[in-house]
Amino acid sequence: MSDHKTMTLTLIVWRQKNANDPGKFETYTAKDITEHHSFLEMLDCVNEDLINSGKEPIVFDHDCREGICGMCSQVINGVPHGGQERTTVCQLHMRKFKDGDTIYIEPWRAKAFPIQKDLVVDRTAYDTIIQSGGYTSCHTGGVPDANATLIPKEVLDYAMDAAECIGCGACAAACPNSSAMLFTSAKVAQLAVLPQGKPEAAARVQAMLNTMQECGFGNCSNHYECQAACPKGINVKFIAKLNREYLKALFK
Amino acid sequence: MQLFKSTVGRKILMAITGQLMVLFVVVHLLGNSSIFIGPNGINAYAEHLHSLGPLVWVFRLVMLTLLLVHGIYGAVVTLENSAANPAKYAMNTKLERGFASENMIWTGLLLLAFIIYHLLHFTARVTPGMTLQNDLQGRFDVFSMVVSSFQHGTIALIYVAAMIVLFLHLFHGIQSFFQTMGWNNDCSRPVISKVGRLVAVVFLLGYSSIPVVILARILT
Known part of the structure; x- marks a missing residue:
């Protein structure tokens, strides 16, 4: 060189x-x-x-x-x-x-x-948010048949787009309110559209939002700075989806 | 209750109260436009509104509630957000956010100050510099009151300035409502954003036109 x-x-x-x-x-x-x-x-x-x-x-x-x-x-x-x-x-x-x-x-x-220290931050708060609901409760047992649960292609693509999040923290770092809404919404949206995630959707959105607040993140005020900073191109449409999921959960 | 404590719950409350106030702004602009018909137009409109009796007070109480909910949660979330973000970056580059979205609390507080002034001016009618009289049909002469007020440059300027502030608030606010309610998607969000901004421009031009045409002595 x-x-x-x-x-x-x-x-x-x-x-x-x-x-x-x-x-x-x-x-x-x-x-x-x-x-x-x-x-x-x-x-x-x-x-x-x-x-x-x-x-x-x-x-x-x-x-x-x-x-x-x-x-x-x-x-x-x-x-x-x-x-x-x-x-x-x-x-x-x-x-x-x-x-x-x-x-x-x-x-x-x-x-x-x-x-x-220097440029290293503690991102445990993101793990805490995931632990409060960013999972599906499944029964363990034999390996399920690959085609047992059919998922339409567009639903799968939507879930995969949300699942691209690597949890780096750039969304909260870019947000003028230090809100972790893009991160939280990506997981909520990914699991809310999949058949495995649907049963727990209402409990998940409320638990993850409460944890986000408890961890000390701010409130989302729709600046969309997160989407612009995200290295994986997570779209703020997932925040709109989270808001819909929250509204649905309110009436359950 | 979950709705009042949760970060998204409060955001939804702010969005709904904000959007209902935007609807009021639409109706108010349509009502105000009756001034262009002349004294008969706006005086008759005002007379009709006041003839609604107790409904006027019900409406005022609803508006006050909307304003309080929107304002109190606006202040609460702003304080929480600055607490969540105590250390600022030395170099702060803006990607998507802009002047309007960053200054919602300040444009909101300025609007609150304007609403108080506006109520003292045209509702309580305690501010100086306007003609208070009845018209020939014995109705209160709103037309003379408004025209005599806006013939003062300072008063006209305050109103136009307030409408610029309203424009800034709604530039971010209208599209924000649709995002918060989840009534959009990837394709519609930019369109909703543009339409929301266009509506904000219509309010700015529509409302400002009244003090401007009066100050320019086009409407006398």
């Missing part, structure tokens, strides 16, 4: 020692970055330099690095995951930036996602 032009970038990164530290921004220089580096690889390079000079590296979450795990929770220049459509931070490449750019890197900011 030596024949490629390299970039030098200024990074303004949120550094926070632990959950109780007030935290502050630090400025770093990323050198010898090529357009083929992913955003996380660029941070790896900066961290190598930091380690070599005896400094504490920037702590950030990552796992699969192929855009499906939802661990890389970074707000880049004010946009969760950096603003490339349907792209997580790990799949964001440095060709989206220019030599000399200044990049702001911040953790998700929401009361329900407390910062653990």
